[in-house]
Amino acid sequence: MSDAPDGQAPPLPHAHAVTWGVAALPHRGPKRELSTERIVEAAIEIADADGLDAVSMGRVAAAVGFTPMSLYRYVTGKDDLLLLMYDAASEIAMPSTGEGWRERLRDWAVFVRASYDAHPWLADLPPSSTPTTPNRLAVVEAGFIALEEVDAPDRMKLATLLLLLGYIGLYARASSDAGVDDAVRAALPELVTDERFPALAPAVRAGLFEEPVAEPESGFRFGLSRLLDGIERWIERAGADGDDIGRLPASIVADKQVREAAKVVDEARARLRQAEAKAAEAVARASERLEAVEAKDRAADAKAAAKAEAKADQRAKAEAKEQAKADAKAERARRKEPSSR
The missing domain is CATH 1.10.10.60 (Homeodomain-like)
Incomplete structure (x- = not known):
């Protein structure tokens, strides 16, 4: 009260x-x-x-x-x-000209992000599910206007806006390299090993982290578009509330048995990676052996073909020689014959 x-x-x-x-x-x-x-x-x-x-x-x-x-x-x-x-x-002018909800919501996100670019520290102040000041409420108001045509409960529209606000703030922080030491960055290709990070290590060696994020704008647009894709798919399903994902109590993360189980899973994954590496090595060696056998067979076939060709040449030469002798003999016989008068 x-x-x-x-x-x-x-x-x-x-x-x-x-x-x-x-x-x-x-x-x-x-x-x-x-x-x-x-x-x-x-x-x-x-x-x-x-x-x-x-x-x-x-x-x-x-x-x-x-x-x-x-x-x-x-x-x-x-x-x-x-x-x-x-x-x-948070005082942001948002003159959206989009024709549909997706374009208007995209414009809304772009304008909100511009305020984070102007004031990077905004990302250190996470948005609240209940904005309580005029300008923060105006941001949500503009988002509701963008979603006006969407037939969905207001609570889901608010959840949609909080999702995008969270993404904007998180991306602002995740795309910043202000706290990265250059020496540590240079050492990452040696630190990120195949044994510990089998999926990531090849990309790191290829230069994935050699420089700060070169095109944060394209990365932001990609992420925003994927979020809008998901929202659009949800709207196509008539705003179904079938996304029942239970909330995990924070205390479970620190539970001893849960942590031990996670450790067992990590160890099992490590053993699986080792087994996969051995399997890959076995396949590679089998492929090398097969290639060697095939190369040997090809060489043998080529040698046999060359030998057969040589024999054929010899036979052809012998036949040509015999034919030449026969022709010469016939010619001599013709010359010895008396002339007809």
């Missing part, structure tokens, strides 16, 4: 009250020279340049030219400041 009188919104935490424009103004302190907007802008500039960890009340105060205590008249602490930054950076 809310403690607010009927028809009135309950009191909001300070930062939320600021975003909704219902916060009380500071009763004292510098006027005009300092404001919540200026504080938030300075904090965003710091985060854009050096990351979210670089934002502190002291550094923001130095950036605006006031003492940290002056800031507390406008924001109650860093948590308040982060929420205000999150909401301010």
